[in-house]
Amino acid sequence: MNIKRIYIASDHAGFLVKDESKKLLLDLGFEVVDLGANSAEVSVDYPDFAQILCQKVANEDEAYGVLICGTGIGISIAANRNPDIRCALCHDTFTATMAREHNDANVLAYGARVVGMGVVQEMLKAFFSTEFAGGRHQKRVDKLGCCC
Ligand code: RB5
Numbered sequence: 456m457n458i459k460r461i462y463i464a465s466d467h468a469g470f471l472v473k474d475e476s477k478k479l480l481l482d483l484g485f486e487v488v489d490l491g492a493n494s495a496e497v498s499v500d501y502p503d504f505a506q507i508l509c510q511k512v513a514n515e516d517e518a519y520g521v522l523i524c525g526t527g528i529g530i531s532i533a534a535n536r537n538p539d540i541r542c543a544l545c546h547d548t549f550t551a552t553m554a555r556e557h558n559d560a561n562v563l564a565y566g567a568r569v570v571g572m573g574v575v576q577e578m579l580k581a582f583f584s585t586e587f588a589g590g591r592h593q594k595r596v597d598k599l600g601c602c603c
Contacts, residue, residue, distance in 0.1 A: 485583070
């Protein structure tokens with residue numbers, strides 16, 4: 456997969472895991488842009504950060520995203536309101552791999568209160584190295600635009 460840039464964002468609950476995730480992505484050689492939040496102490500609203508990141512990912516070629524909140528649930532729900540975003544809430548290597556292979560996900564979400572950094576590292580590696588399989592999955596992904 457061609458990856459020009461990875462945007463990363465979280466709310467306060469995901470702040471520390473975002474910082475660690477950013478370091479892991481930089482170590483893997485990716486260009487990473489951190490869109491906040493900037494503190495674990497100041498309470499913020501996850502939809503605001505999902506919206507900022509999704510606008511970036513949707514408007515740039517070969518841009519991907521990582522979103523983190525306490526559970527990953529709220530921030531992934533918010534992200535999927537953008538019709539150009541396929542945000543996958545993942546919990547392990549298998550879901551992170553399938554999110555790319557079957558769903559052509561362009562944003563990976565996870566919960567800072569759900570997964571440890573070991574799992575995060577494996578998910579990041581899996582997600583950002585797995586190609587979309589296309590074929591029968593393409594028509595299903597195409598139908599995502601008209602689900603509702
Ligand atoms: C914040 O306390 C928490 O509700 C949020 O990070 C997230 O888990 C929501 O889905």
